[in-house]
Amino acid sequence: MADTATDPPMVLRRTESAVPPIRPPGFEREQSASLDRDSLSFRAEHAVLDSASEATGLTADDGAAVSAFVSGTDFDRETLFLETALVGECYRLRLCSVSWGPEEIETEYARLLRPYDERCEADRSVFESRLIRLPVSLDADAVNAFGSSIGSGTCDSRVARAEATSKGDTSTNATSDGEGGARE
């Protein structure tokens, strides 16, 4: 893996509804009434968007924020990566790092419990979608391997590990977390 970022520019949306909050191009067309929540999650899991025309096909519950994020992307030097995961309603994911090479993209998350005074059910799940801007121009057709790991605990150890193996990554800031800290 050539590069790693621990705090990339990103739009994060979370929803309790039956479809992911940010959806890849063609999602609505391909959606089948018979799809259950898990298969929807799988369908929406990864998408690489390497051009403005491709990225305009994204749909979202909050379309304005996504449109603005797409508009702010320079596809000559940058690529958008959409990842959606199902997470227990009482948890949230924090992106620890995203790493990429010409043919692969990997993400690492920490799964954090939400504060005790936020209402949620232990047996319910929600979608979290992240539209991540990578500081590299990737060929979407060439990216054919995706990996994602989710661990408990904090990002600290994961960030340290990612930085130790990172080569020439100057865009990261290990001490900040773009998704905010625990409120509890």
Added chain:
Amino acid sequence: MTEQSTPTRRGFLAAVGVSALAGCSGLDGSRDGSETTVPMYHLRDVTEDGESDPIVVESVPVPIEQSLLDERLRRVSALLQRVPTPLDRERIPNGVIRERLLRAADDASTSSQRARSARTRLSALQALSRARERARYAAAGWAYAAGNRRVSELQAARRRAVDDARALRSTLAYRGDDPIRAALVYARLERNLDVALDDPTPHANESSPLLTVAAWGEHAETARALADDTRYLHDRYTDSLSGDAPDVEDTLAAAAETLATRLRDRRAELPPEPTESGDGLGGRLRYRLRDDAESSVQRVSEPDGPARAVVAAVAAISNFEAYDQVRTRLAEDGADAYRIADASEVRERRARALRAIRRALDESPRPALVRPALADAAMAVSLADESLARHSGDVRASRLDDPVRRYVAAAARARNAPAACRAVIEAVGA
């Protein structure tokens, strides 16, 4: 053929007792259908022997008063009373965190019940310690939500308990009128205090401040229970000694060294394992027994205290003898010597293990000295029972290798425990 089986240990044990109906189609993932399957039916009468729990548990030759157990139980109740009822979503809206606290409170109740039916006062005390820990987890977690509990206070509470444990550890004077009794008591004290002094932080794997406080509460309670229970056992023991009871530390240390030397020699003389021991029941049985024998030497030769070394030597010597016997049997009768074909054979293996454990306790010159090794063997039987309980329907016979291996190993260890006990007594010179 596929009568629903209750996936519980009790349900299974009933199952094992049924006569074999081998040859049913494989319902347990068997692809070729060529291997014998064992039906895990349930029989209702077999488990009425009440032996799902270990038949031998640890004890300590110190009279533990009922009043102490009552006091510990009151501590559990007091902690649980700090948790409001119901602990519902109005109080803890986060469902996962609420479940963690409710589960801890439930564990505390279960352990308290277990204490009531414990076979020995020591195991009752241990169950109550567990109940205290879990009750404290729930109470501390709720106290965080109620706004009056912080990690720092709990860390300070744990430090005080650890300081008490350290003070007792540094002043342990190995006295005794009977060196075997002294070894058993001090082995328990050494173990408790080492546990209290180890493990500086709790294993909190969730990123919740509330659950972190809960985990620290449990951790502080563990240390406090160990420090207090150990102080109690120590004081009760020393009160029971005659005024001129001699120092036995050198006696125990010398015995430990003698036994360690013998065991190291024994380890050095172990024959080479066959390069291909096979992954069948016989091969795995031999491999595990050898591994257990080798690793048990360390508990005698590099002990955390002379008393623990002496007590651990019983199990270590038993392990070597058990390994030798199984190896010989496999050499003589072949790799299938322990293979089972139907449920009745599984049941027979289990019964032999239980008989061997009971007999060893009866035949040992000092039952209390052999008890820790037999408690291990009895626990292995219970674990095997649990392993079997996870199966239902028809299972391939090879899927039963693991529990059968545990039964055979437990029986072999138990059969050799009385002789091991005599060897240790001789080394101590008692």
